[in-house]
Amino acid sequence: MQAVFFLCGLVAVGFVLLITVYLVLSGLPAIRQIGLFDFLLGSTWAAGQGQFGILPLILTSVWGTAGAVLLGVPVGFLTAVFLAKVAPRRLADVVRPAVSLLAGIPSVVYGLVGMIVLVPWLRDALHLPAGDSLLAAILVLAVMILPSIINLSETALAAVPKEYEEASLALGATDLETYFRVSVPAAKSGIAAAVVLGIGRAIGEAMAILMVAGNVANMPALTKSVRFLTTGIAIELNYSAEGSLQRQALFSIGLVLFLFIMLINVLLDLVLKHDKEV
Amino acid sequence: MRVSQLPMRRRVWNLGARVLLYLSAGLTCGLLVLLIGTICARGIRGINWQMLTTAESVLRGTVGILPAIQNTLFVIVLSLLIVLPLGVGAAVYLTEYAKNHRLVSLIEFATETLAGIPSIIYALVGVIIFCTALGLQKTLVSGALTLVIMNLPTIIRSTQESLKTVPQSYREGALALGSGKWHMIRTVVLPSSIDGIVTGSILAIGRVVGESAVLMYTVGLSTAMQDFSSLAAMMKASGATLTVALYIYAKERADFTTAFAIATILLGLTVVINGAAALAGKKLKKV
Numbered sequence: 001m002q003a004v005f006f007l008c009g010l011v012a013v014g015f016v017l018l019i020t021v022y023l024v025l026s027g028l029p030a031i032r033q034i035g036l037f038d039f040l041l042g043s044t045w046a047a048g049q050g051q052f053g054i055l056p057l058i059l060t061s062v063w064g065t066a067g068a069v070l071l072g073v074p075v076g077f078l079t080a081v082f083l084a085k086v087a088p089r090r091l092a093d094v095v096r097p098a099v100s101l102l103a104g105i106p107s108v109v110y111g112l113v114g115m116i117v118l119v120p121w122l123r124d125a126l127h128l129p130a131g132d133s134l135l136a137a138i139l140v141l142a143v144m145i146l147p148s149i150i151n152l153s154e155t156a157l158a159a160v161p162k163e164y165e166e167a168s169l170a171l172g173a174t175d176l177e178t179y180f181r182v183s184v185p186a187a188k189s190g191i192a193a194a195v196v197l198g199i200g201r202a203i204g205e206a207m208a209i210l211m212v213a214g215n216v217a218n219m220p221a222l223t224k225s226v227r228f229l230t231t232g233i234a235i236e237l238n239y240s241a242e243g244s245l246q247r248q249a250l251f252s253i254g255l256v257l258f259l260f261i262m263l264i265n266v267l268l269d270l271v272l273k274h275d276k277e278v
Numbered sequence: 279m280r281v282s283q284l285p286m287r288r289r290v291w292n293l294g295a296r297v298l299l300y301l302s303a304g305l306t307c308g309l310l311v312l313l314i315g316t317i318c319a320r321g322i323r324g325i326n327w328q329m330l331t332t333a334e335s336v337l338r339g340t341v342g343i344l345p346a347i348q349n350t351l352f353v354i355v356l357s358l359l360i361v362l363p364l365g366v367g368a369a370v371y372l373t374e375y376a377k378n379h380r381l382v383s384l385i386e387f388a389t390e391t392l393a394g395i396p397s398i399i400y401a402l403v404g405v406i407i408f409c410t411a412l413g414l415q416k417t418l419v420s421g422a423l424t425l426v427i428m429n430l431p432t433i434i435r436s437t438q439e440s441l442k443t444v445p446q447s448y449r450e451g452a453l454a455l456g457s458g459k460w461h462m463i464r465t466v467v468l469p470s471s472i473d474g475i476v477t478g479s480i481l482a483i484g485r486v487v488g489e490s491a492v493l494m495y496t497v498g499l500s501t502a503m504q505d506f507s508s509l510a511a512m513m514k515a516s517g518a519t520l521t522v523a524l525y526i527y528a529k530e531r532a533d534f535t536t537a538f539a540i541a542t543i544l545l546g547l548t549v550v551i552n553g554a555a556a557l558a559g560k561k562l563k564k565v
Contacts, residue, residue, distance in 0.1 A: 001460040002375050008367025009376065012388040012434065015427050019395070022406050078302035086299050095303055097552065098310045104548040105313065106488035108521045109541045112528050113316055116538075143309055150306070174284070176295045204396020207490045207521075211529060230398045237405065237495050254402040258395070265394045 020258075027255030030248035039252060045217035045227070047236060052249040054232065054256065060220040061229045061260075064134060064209070065202040068141035072202075073195055075142075076149030080194075083150065084157035085179045103147030111211030114140040119212055126223060132214030134226045140208050145198040152197055156190020157183055193271045200264045204257070206230035229257045317541045324539030333503045341536050343543075345503045346523040349418055352506065353497070353519060354486045356422035357429060358479060364426070365433025366468075366475060372434075373441040374463055393431035397491040400428050404496040417516045418504070421497035425489065429482040436481065440474020441467065473562035477555055484551040487544065490521035499526060520544055 042053015123131030160183045168178040214225025240247040332342035376382045404424030414420040452462040498516035505511040528537035
């Protein structure tokens with residue numbers, strides 16, 4: 001029986017290898033044909049005219065993620081402090097399921113609400129010709145990364161030893177001063193991990209922002225229609241012919257995105273390891 | 279120390295911090311209420327018996343999402359059937375058998391990596407490996423197999439966590455009574471970690487129900503009835519699940535009543551699944 005369980009254990013490793021090998025194998029041909037430089041730094045993506053530069057996609061993903069983190073992290077972090085330290089038990093028992101519901105709502109549902117409510121609202125409020133924009137995508141992403149940030153930060157804050165807080169209180173700090181000046185610094189690795197996880201979520205999200213970002217491969221600007229790395233794949237995957245350069249270029253985008261994610265995973269690993277050592 | 283005895287600056291800081299905390303938590307909950315309100319307000323009137331129990335008909339001009347419901351169920355059942363033995367087996371290996379520390383951390387690293395890969399990459403993997411390389415085409419089977427990879431970390435983790443809480447004395451007791459290792463695992467260890475396995479399964483079901491990117495590109499976009507009467511027919515069945523149908527109705531047909539109706543159903547399912555996961559964790563917790 002041990003052999004069977006051993007094989008089951010190896011399956012996960014096998015899958016990771018399989019994914020890596022296939023992504024590299026399918027992603028490289030187009031990069032070789034287009035040229036690494038032209039692919040990564042080309043500023044025009046026009047599959048019809050055979051132009052495959054993904055710089056606008058990369059920059060959009062970076063700006064979109066940065067925007068979502070900028071909006072989502074403060075709200076998520078403060079909600080986590082509220083849940084872990086301040087909220088009366090009854091209130092926390094209401095807020096916590098709300099957060100996990102927010103985490104469970106499918107991304108197409110976020111996309112639908114964004115498309116029908118948020119996009120027209122942005123168009124009217126900012127007097128734009130169309131509301132499909134980087135800003136709409138950032139707002140949707142900010143809401144979507146909230147649960148990851150809240151959950152991980154709350155766990156980190158809850159694990160801070162009571163003695164730290166009691167010592168601070170005994171020295172005359174108020175409860176809130178204690179939470180912000182003692183508990184939060186003590187939980188800072190966990191909170192950092194939460195932020196990194198949020199970055200990973202935001203950079204990997206596809207369907208929700210596919211429905212609100214407009215999907216034109218412009219250089220990123222808040223009110224312009226933009227295309228992310230993820231939506232760049234999503235918008236053309238069903239319409240590209242098998243074996244065409246266009247489809248192979250989509251696989252290459254996938255490879256670039258995969259590298260981004262691996263980088264974030266390594267970062268996450270470092271942050272968490274650091275936590276264990278301290 | 280009472281706040282009222284503090285110097286002005288600290289009093290203002292404390293008040294400000296408290297206001298910010300309540301505002302943030304309020305904003306988080308407010309967003310959820312707004313979302314639920316919007317979805318239900320626009321979605322509930324689109325739900326009716328006919329819609330839930332028929333396929334759409336262009337001739338009669340009626341909408342029906344029964345095929346999407348069936349497809350979703352098929353993908354859930356098939357992917358769970360495969361991922362459960364694999365995931366539980368891997369967790370058993372990690373907690374009961376593995377002695378090599380390096381190998382354990384390699385497997386755990388692989389599991390974490392799988393958990394961190396975004397679904398659009400899984401979509402590519404599904405298209406490259408299952409639809410094309412294995413020649414399965416765009417079928418529900420391709421989609422289910424892709425979701426097996428995606429859900430493996432979920433099952434491994436929750437089973438492993440639960441296995442770790444089984445007291446060592448249970449194992450020692452069984453072994454001392456003369457049981458073999460596999461017999462001990464089967465009759466003592468696994469039954470006492472059933473809560474983790476069930477919770478993991480529920481979470482996996484939740485991910486399948488909510489997944490769209492993978493299914494969008496691997497299961498096909500048909501909204502017609504599929505044939506599940508024989509194995510050969512099942513292998514060929516290809517059609518939209520609920521999330522994919524939502525996307526098709528919203529983005530390609532601009533039928534927002536139906537899209538919001540499906541969104542309401544998905545929201546309801548999320549509530550049920552979250553509730554079930556919380557309940558399973560509590561009720562099945564060690565006899």
